[in-house]
Amino acid sequence: MSEGQVKSKFDVQTIETTGHDPWADFREVEKLSLEFTQQYRHSLGKYSKFFIELENKKFLATQCGKCEKVFAPPRPLCPDCLDITIWKELAGTGTLETYSVIHFSPGTNDDVRQLETPYVLAYVLLDGASTLFPHVLKTDLDSIEMGMKVKIEYTDEPVDHPIHLMHFVPLEDE
């Protein structure tokens, strides 16, 4: 390297070619590593009451006054009637309708907790609801059965996103 010449810190690869190559003059390719982070002021909008009440260990759905459908996750607007819904508390018990045991998860964002694999993503029909609510089911993997009864368990630990204030656990026979 001669005086004054700056050594490139970048990665340059020369692509091998064989035979007639129309791109023969363009076979050196340089690559650089770039980082890009974003910060959001993420609004939970008219869904907020659901998350606020999770802190009080209450599970809220919404109900349409016209068709009486009960939405969990909540919808502020009934998509069938376009009627503004009202909040309705559910007991927090339900039935496992389908699920997947996740062995590989890319994580969500670097700034929220990573779940330890394997874990269960459960779709639960909460008693009184018309739709399925997806969340983690904490249980012994061998004991999972389609149709099993589950309930919401709340946590007091600090969380990064209020949806993490809850998860599902098996409903023990009482």
Next chain:
Amino acid sequence: MNQSKHAPVVVGVGTTKFASERPDGNIRDLMAEAVLDCMADADLENLKAVQHGLTSYESDHFNRQMTLGAVLHDQIGLTPLPNVRIEGGGATGALALRTAWAHIQSGLCDSILVYGCETNGKGISSKTANQLFALSADFDWEMMVGGTYTAFYAAMIRAHMKQYGTTEEQFAHVAARNRSNALLNPIAQRGMDVSIDDVMKSIPIAEPYKLLDCSLLSDGAAVVLLSTEDWARQHSPKFKDRPAVHFTGTGCGTDTMRLGDRYPDITNFRGKQAAAQQAYQMAGIKDPLQEIDVAELYDSYSGVEIQAVEDLGFVNHGEGGPRIAEGMFDLDGQLPANTSGGLMGRGAPVGATGIVQAIEIVEQLWGQVDERRQVANAKRGLTDTHAGVGTMCVVNIFERQD
């Protein structure tokens, strides 16, 4: 409404080689390569007679570049022509073709270059890639609870298994067959000779889906030049040399963002059923299994092909698994599917996927694919492409006019 008499024709097609990484170029270079390939295919010296551009790409994040519509339109020399960029998640390329269909049918233009690409391969880490794909789920309600796309699809196929008795071996058949077909496709990213047992023994990702049940992340580009029949006769010397292929039908159906909101209909893709019915009506198809000769199906996960053959009306609901396992959709079956290798073997650079699916069908109808995967006397073919967990579905139909 049977529009096939006036339907747009395919003037030419072009693709790059698909790969997990194309170290020799970035997205602009891939686009140029596919456009040159399309010009060679249609025997065009330049694109000066083309009247409109249409850019097909899904994500601004993979290249740190918004407005790729403008960047690529410029790259391939289409300025000052009008342009429009189309985004429709996984269905982006198919939605782009559907939009181009409407541009021609409305009389807005007589010819339109539909060019799509994506670099979903190794330009970013696979962790970042999966995080970006997860952004296309419902952030607060599906993604923050630890959901992954593989898991949403897995929960869906598990409901299908419970309702209809569908088995893991049945969807492993799709994973093995499509990878094997890809061995016969020179542009394919990763053809593989794997057995059903190999698929069953691959590591679990989100049960019941295992590594070999999942499709590929790809770099690649694909181009289709559509026009009126008059424009094609006037401008492409090649047009009279091969059978005219018309774009005779297109349908689009949607469903809720979240799978759980579709309860109790969580085993199948309602949006796909709607898209297929629209496309069949437009193309005058009454019995799709009998009237369609070759199909490219959206095998983002192996079981999705089982659900697709049901939702497209090839077989009844619940029969997809057994019929697939019997070989009905294999190369030597009644309706060969994913002769290209599908998303599993050929690859799936999102903005190019629906376009390269159409290219496989068109080349099948022209009779110009490798003879080992050529479907004899294929006259009519279908592409099935969707976004999300079937949140938006597009079905396009192409027909050879003899």
